[in-house]
Amino acid sequence: MSGARIEEKLFQNRYLVDAGxxxxxxxxxxxxxxxxxxxxxxxxxxxxxxxxxxxVEVATDGCMECGTCRVLTQATGEIExxxxxxxxxxxxxxx
Amino acid sequence: MEQERFDAIVVGAGxxxxxxxxxxxxxxxxxxxxxxxxxxxxxNVQGAILYADALERIIPDFRDDAPLERHVVEQRVWMMDDxxxxxxxxxxxxxxxxxxxxYTIIRAQFDRWFSRKVREAGATVLCETTVTELLRxxxxxxxxxxxxxxxxxxxxxxxVLAEGVNGLVGQRAGLRPELRPHDxxxxxxxxxxxxxxxxxxxxxxAGDEGVVIEAMGTITRGxxxxxxxxxxxxxxxxxxxxxxxxxAERKVSPYALLDAFKSHPSIRPLLADSEVxxxxxxxxxxxxxxxxxxxxxxxxxxxxxxxxxxxxxxxxGSNLAMTSGRVAGETVAxxxxxxxxxxxxxxxxxxxxxEASFVMKDMRKYRGIPALLHRNRHLLDLYPRLxxxxxxxxxxxxxxxxxxxxxxxxxxxxxxxxxxGLMGDAFRLARAWR
Numbered sequence: 001m002s003g004a005r006i007e008e009k010l011f012q013n014r015y016l017v018d019a020g021x022x023x024x025x026x027x028x029x030x031x032x033x034x035x036x037x038x039x040x041x042x043x044x045x046x047x048x049x050x051x052x053x054x055x056v057e058v059a060t061d062g063c064m065e066c067g068t069c070r071v072l073t074q075a076t077g078e079i080e081x082x083x084x085x086x087x088x089x090x091x092x093x094x095x
Numbered sequence: 096m097e098q099e100r101f102d103a104i105v106v107g108a109g110x111x112x113x114x115x116x117x118x119x120x121x122x123x124x125x126x127x128x129x130x131x132x133x134x135x136x137x138x139n140v141q142g143a144i145l146y147a148d149a150l151e152r153i154i155p156d157f158r159d160d161a162p163l164e165r166h167v168v169e170q171r172v173w174m175m176d177d178x179x180x181x182x183x184x185x186x187x188x189x190x191x192x193x194x195x196x197x198y199t200i201i202r203a204q205f206d207r208w209f210s211r212k213v214r215e216a217g218a219t220v221l222c223e224t225t226v227t228e229l230l231r232x233x234x235x236x237x238x239x240x241x242x243x244x245x246x247x248x249x250x251x252x253x254x255v256l257a258e259g260v261n262g263l264v265g266q267r268a269g270l271r272p273e274l275r276p277h278d279x280x281x282x283x284x285x286x287x288x289x290x291x292x293x294x295x296x297x298x299x300x301a302g303d304e305g306v307v308i309e310a311m312g313t314i315t316r317g318x319x320x321x322x323x324x325x326x327x328x329x330x331x332x333x334x335x336x337x338x339x340x341x342x343a344e345r346k347v348s349p350y351a352l353l354d355a356f357k358s359h360p361s362i363r364p365l366l367a368d369s370e371v372x373x374x375x376x377x378x379x380x381x382x383x384x385x386x387x388x389x390x391x392x393x394x395x396x397x398x399x400x401x402x403x404x405x406x407x408x409x410x411x412g413s414n415l416a417m418t419s420g421r422v423a424g425e426t427v428a429x430x431x432x433x434x435x436x437x438x439x440x441x442x443x444x445x446x447x448x449x450e451a452s453f454v455m456k457d458m459r460k461y462r463g464i465p466a467l468l469h470r471n472r473h474l475l476d477l478y479p480r481l482x483x484x485x486x487x488x489x490x491x492x493x494x495x496x497x498x499x500x501x502x503x504x505x506x507x508x509x510x511x512x513x514x515x516g517l518m519g520d521a522f523r524l525a526r527a528w529r
Contacts, residue, residue, distance in 0.1 A: 006350050009285070009374040016133070038343040044283045044350060044376035064376040065138065067261030067274075068281050071378070072343050074273045083131055083263065086244050087223030091137045094286045094330075094373050095202035 006046045010062040018088040022060045024069065025080045032056040033076045039069045064090050101127045101251040103427055104240055105218075106226050106264055108135035110413045111399025111420035112257030113209040114153050118424025120216035124431060127249060128218050129242060131225040136206030139259075140284060140377035142323055142332055144307065145200045146414035153421050154212060158194070162204040164327035165305025166195035169298075173361065174479035175312035180361045181482040191304065199305050199325045199332070201286075221245075229254065229268040229395070236438070237394035240264070253394055253427055253437035257420060260378045260400040270395065271388030276343060277469055278382025280320060280407075282336030283349045285357075287369035291329050297365060298326055309410060312479030314356050318345055319468045319475060321410070322356050324365065331366060333357060336379060338469070349376065381407040384462035390449070391442040398423045404454060408461045415454050422448045463527035474520060481511055 024047070026036070036056050039048040045062040048069070058069075058079070070081040083089070105116045108130035116128045132138040144167065150157050169186035190196065214220050223244065230239040230248050239250035256265045260279065265271050289297075298306045308324040315321070320337030335349075335356050342349060357366055380386065380403040387403045390396060398404075399416035406415060426445040427437065435441050449455045468474065485504045495503075508517060 009350060009371070012371060012373050035343065041346055041348045042339070042342040044281060066281060066376040067378050068339050070261070071274045071276055071279060071339050083225050086131050086225040086242070087133050091133055092140065092203050092373065092375060095136055095140045095375060
């Protein structure tokens with residue numbers, strides 16, 4: 001499925017974005033581990049993408065805070081993961 | 096700032112945290128509950144089925160005002176291949192009873208209702224408050240929490256960790272190990288809205304009757320997982336989940352998997368013309384008994400998903416969550432009544448009580464299933480295809496005699512897996528099940 005379709009899905013959701021304070025950061029790296037690269041397809045919100053240089057970057061605006069990326073990269077320590085500040089982030093209407 | 100000391104702090108306002116907070120507040124304890132969402136439920140995701148028995152033991156008259164969608168009168172289990180499903184359906188008028196056994200619910204609404212009950216019982220509930228750290232005294236006993244909202248430390252005799260599967264507080268404090276990719280499933284879900292009467296005619300329902308479908312097969316593309324479709328009053332919850340480790344290895348994206356499930360010829364007509372209003376993702380702890388972490392320690396205990404209480408075989412979780420929360424609350428109240436401190440030794444009573452309940456008995460019964468499915472991922476892929484082929488051969492009338500058809504079916508089983516393979520699968524499944 002194309003990236004555009006997932007954006008349509010996420011568009012249905014409510015978020016309160018904590019501007020300028022992303023709750024997930026990818027540590028600087030030259031070559032991503034297989035686990036970090038896997039996030040490009042495994043993240044259910046398509047938050048991860050590969051740059052022209054082959055690095056992996058994250059944009060947390062559509063994040064549903066599931067923790068998949070944290071679980072997958074715990075062994076490599078390539079991302080820093082914390083919950084958004086209280087009240088911020090995804091706000092499920094139905095859940 | 097003046098420091099108030101609580102009898103108990105509950106981290107999280109999902110089913111387990113609400114059950115714990117409610118139980119303790121009803122017993123007269125001074126309870127503070129902290130929730131990071133804007134409102135209870137705003138961060139929570141479930142299919143969702145409510146198991147009445149677990150809630151009845153906490154709030155006996157919950158049916159009077161809880162936001163319930165439909166009571167379940169029919170259960171369908173579908174083994175799917177790309178074009179078909181082989182189903183087992185059970186529908187009974189016996190489920191149309193005065194106090195129905197299972198309901199579909201919408202979690203964001205249900206959790207708000209439950210939280211209102213918690214506040215009415217006397218607990219203090221603070222939302223939009225993320226717990227950042229556990230506080231300990233010099234000997235390592237947990238004595239409270241730090242949050243991102245409240246200035247100073249919040250102190251209590253016991254901290255109930257009801258922070259969910261992705262609970263960072265307990266993990267970062269070293270109270271339980273990090274989740275392993277093969278012990279946790281990622282589920283994605285959509286809410287599809289349709290007029291009430293369309294849902295009722297599509298699923299053959301009258302009034303508040305509801306249907307649930309649990310599905311497995313080639314829809315998970317060789318990964319360990321299941322899909323579901325639940326009827327709510329004016330919406331259908333549809334979702335699919337597989338082990339996180341499988342998603343990483345198989346290069347499949349969760350939303351593509353969900354879209355493929357939705358467009359399966361057996362599912363598509365059920366969702367036709369619906370309007371999608373939400374897309375959600377959540378982890379489910381599915382490592383089973385062997386993945387249950389330490390549940391109690393000096394000044395703390397873990398309940399619900401934080402305790403890994405999910406019976407993946409029966410798709411049960413919220414009932415284990417509520418029961419573990421209630422039992423935790425009862426244990427703390429029992430210690431208070433006896434004027435005993437919430438030490439590791441005292442709180443160990445929580446684990447003993449859980450062992451005596453269905454929670455640990457069921458978890459232990461299926462302790463071999465997660466490893467079996469992980470090592471035998473063909474079970475969910477091959478057998479649904481074989482079942483479909485067999486049914487197709489058997490039902491198609493084409494001039495071939497029945498004995499030849501029988502031989503074709505047996506031959507296809509043997510070719511696919513071999514006699515030893517078939518018997519081995521049956522043996523391994525029986526052993527893991529018993």
